[in-house]
Amino acid sequence: MIADDTPVLLTDKKCEHLVAVSDDEFHTGYGTIKLCKLREKEFGDTISTHLNHEYIIQRPRAPDFFKHCKRTGVPLMPKDIGIILAYTGLGGGDSVLDAGTGSGILAIYLGNVAKRVITYEKNEEFVRVARKNIETAGMKNVEVMHGDIIPEMANLNEKFDVITLDMMDADQVVPHVRAVLNPGGYLVTYSPFFEQTKKIRTAIDHGKFSSVRTIECMEREIKFERRGTRPSTRVGHTGFITIARL
Ligand SMILES: C[S@@+](CC[C@H](N)C(=O)[O-])C[C@H]1O[C@@H](n2cnc3c(N)ncnc32)[C@H](O)[C@@H]1O
Missing domain, CATH: 3.40.50.150 (Vaccinia Virus protein VP39)
Structure with missing residues (x-):
């Protein structure tokens, strides 16, 4: 379970996005992600866009x-x-x-x-x-x-x-x-x-x-x-x- 407002890094190893757990939708070049679904996930899990493109969920660090x-x-x-x-x-x-x-x-x-x-x-x-x-x-x-x-x-x-x-x-x-x-x-x-x-x-x-x-x-x-x-x-x-x- 990732709590609301927690910063999350979504990476497919080629590109990455910094997002936060919320009720918003996030648009990537490979489809849309419902950020509320992150509430059911853990760091290290994956999440898919509506076009089935997969991102790994990582805990962001200072860099x-x-x-x-x-x-x-x-x-x-x-x-x-x-x-x-x-x-x-x-x-x-x-x-x-x-x-x-x-x-x-x-x-x-x-x-x-x-x-x-x-x-x-x-x-x-x-x-x-x-x-x-x-x-x-x-x-x-x-x-x-x-x-x-x-x-x-x-x-x-x-x-x-x-x-x-x-x-x-x-x-x-x-x-x-x-x-x-x-x-x-x-x-x-x-x-x-x-x-x-x-x-x-x-x-x-x-x-x-x-x-x-x-x-x-x-x-x-x-x-x-x-x-x-x-x-x-x-x-x-x-x-x-x-x-x-x-
Ligand atoms: C190069 S930036 C600092 C970058 C910052 N260390 C970072 O890592 O994001 C310099 C900043 O100092 C601010 N600044 C300049 N003189 C200042 C002063 N006398 N008091 C407070 N801020 C000042 C400027 O407005 C500018 O935003």
């Missing part, structure tokens, strides 16, 4: 939300999110402050691991989309706040274990971090450009953080083609990740 959630801008890539999770050692007891929310993709991955995530987004329409994405992902521990994190930092009256900043002007947030980051906690920033990263490093140096590092993570997919096997020729830069500890 599925990365692929299928609505985007308002460029989300953080899983390779960069992996670096953040690994180098901060984010754990189940941690609380996280995140800005800007964007589509909420990083917030979903953080919420998958941490106890609680509060994420700030200044654009009202992006807040709406992110809240929907987070609801679709079934996350109850991720709260999207509408507001500009720079003035909002002064209004926060709790401390966090990890702070993640993926936004322009992150350097302007850095001077306020000490007041809301637990001792031994981590600040992580993501910045696509050298110029932005240099400003962040300068702000971090003024803030007297320790263990400061800026890294770039290059991901090379290996392509297996008829002509031969080689790394993908796509250029791989996304952004620089700066990690600092209090």
Whole structure:
């Protein structure tokens, strides 16, 4: 039995759809599925369209939300999110402050691991989309706040274990971090450009953080083609990740 509103991934191994259990009908290229029938199913079962095309019912995981959630801008890539999770050692007891929310993709991955995530987004329409994405992902521990994190930092009256900043002007947030980051906690920033990263490093140096590092993570997919096997020729830069500890 899959409960109402539970997110479900339907896959025929070639294409996939992210849906939720409801009374709606879902139209695929191979016919229509009555989503209420999912209530009688378990993950791992199959469900057929009215044209008898079969889909496997899977429980979606964070990379599925990365692929299928609505985007308002460029989300953080899983390779960069992996670096953040690994180098901060984010754990189940941690609380996280995140800005800007964007589509909420990083917030979903953080919420998958941490106890609680509060994420700030200044654009009202992006807040709406992110809240929907987070609801679709079934996350109850991720709260999207509408507001500009720079003035909002002064209004926060709790401390966090990890702070993640993926936004322009992150350097302007850095001077306020000490007041809301637990001792031994981590600040992580993501910045696509050298110029932005240099400003962040300068702000971090003024803030007297320790263990400061800026890294770039290059991901090379290996392509297996008829002509031969080689790394993908796509250029791989996304952004620089700066990690600092209090
Ligand atoms: C690149 S997106 C973040 C993507 C997000 N990390 C994700 O994985 O989906 C940057 C977001 O920061 C927001 N932003 C920029 N400055 C901000 C500020 N001062 N306070 C809150 N949000 C801000 C922008 O509106 C934008 O949506």
